Amino acid sequence: MALALVASLAWAGEGDAPGDGTPRKRNPGEYGPFFEAEAPSDSVHGEALQRGEKPVLSVGNGAFCFVDGSWCRASLLISAGVAAGMRIPASNAGPDVPYAQFSVHGGFVVRPLMYAGRTWHPWGLGVVGSWSRGTGSVTARGTSEDTQVRETTRTDATRIALHNQIWLSKKAHGFHLDLSAGVVRSAVLDSGRSLWGTHAEIGVGIGGWATLFAGGDFLDRDARVMLGMRAHGIGAGPLIALALAGMAIGGAL
């Protein structure tokens, strides 16, 4: 939040239109390599996913977007992904073991200062939730002569988090930093009980299409840290459908 406030202050102040005949900038007070549009004389790609200035799959000229974009004032987030990392229980609860998960992720994000009158602003704020199914736990308790080893086959987790975005570019599919902090509810080791813990994540998004993220779930005596990537449902949906079709043909469903 503090970072967002600093960013908003940095963009304060409106400049005057240049007097040398160059086109007036859309946000005259903004300067920097990320925010400068390409020169009109530059070569351009013949085709693009997005035509013109209207964000792709949006209504109201960016008032609401089904694929998040740099010029969207409100966006729906829906994606699916995979991640891998480590499961780190308390030192006397069991060994560190590899952890992997697949997840679905959704939410809603708005750009408050773009509602407040600014044409463009890098800060976005929203709420996200996710559900994941991960690999199970391994616990080992007792003495070296009498060790009780137990495992669980899977670990489900549900998360709700506050989502902050800092867009680094005005390009339609530009990069943005995503910071999420919230809570997670998941079974702890082999207790069979679901507890509330802390969830935190930092990611780098590419437009609304994909996000590379590093995150962690921190519960009582059971922590999981992971690195992963999720893709928008437009890409992930067909992928999941194909995988399910292959599993069905293979008799696995």
Next chain:
Amino acid sequence: MIASALTLLTLGLAPDVQRPRGLEPSAPSDVVAPTEPTRSPDEPADATTEPADASTDASTDATAGDPPTPTDPDPAAVSEPAAESSPAESGETFRVVAGNGDGAPPYYTKADLDAVRRRHGLSPEPAPDPRKVRWRCLIADPLCGFTIEVQALGAFAPRFRQGDVRERSARRWSSGRAQYDVWVNLPVLTEARGRTRYTRMTLGPKAGAIFSDTGDTWGNLGIVGRYWLGRGRFAPAIEFTSALAFKIAHRRTDELAGSQPRYEMQRGPVGITADVGLSIGGYAALVFGGQYDSPLAREDVPERFRTQASGMLFVGLRGNILWGGPAATAVMAHGLTQRFGQAPR
């Protein structure tokens, strides 16, 4: 009153200073601005005027290729720019009816532009407008910049797993591999022809899932690159990927198609997979690659949770799912491998 007197006294005692002419808001000039030559529209064709002074001579010589030589500034020439009126003040327009004839800029007419195109090895006529891209860049094309793709792979895959470490042996069996990935392609190398920008190389992240026999399922997270070898719709391209591959699930059964096989989560250390392929456009590619799964063999991990080193090689067809071929290949490879493939016991 006293203050005004002091000000006048100060101005009167101030030394004479030559002020820059540009700082004088409306300084009258003693030099009369030259008038532009007038020419009737049907006057024959020498659009250039004879050089009028030494400075024009110097610039012409420099254009012709001679090294520039320092010249003494002519006081009259120095004072002229300030005295010349702006184009808005002259208000005179004229129409160019012929080229300048000496091949130097400015270029006005088609003959001039043809000469410039010949000099730079370009064809006499400008290239036609670039072709249109089908599928709105959902199938990669050199005319596209940023793209998103869903790729599917169906492949034959010889697999192996470490056997008894005392004998340095490995178990080998034939299997299949299906892989579904989302690619994000960011243009990192482009080339321009006219106003059109073509993508030469893309790099970006990718993620997806890999399936093989016995329900073995891996997630993968890595990077993909594509280098275009042409600019056409079906231009060949070299694709290369590398990714972390991590076990997610397994179908625990000793006899496939037997009784009650269970598909459940399974952990495994992070391994690596990589491949290289030759593609036709963004449509399909012949791919060769390999995968290695690291063992989980630490002493503090109970023995029944340890895994062996394993891996596979694979050769197959990969491509964009939108036109159907690669998707069908991958789904069939996936289904048949899971139904009939079997790991050695």
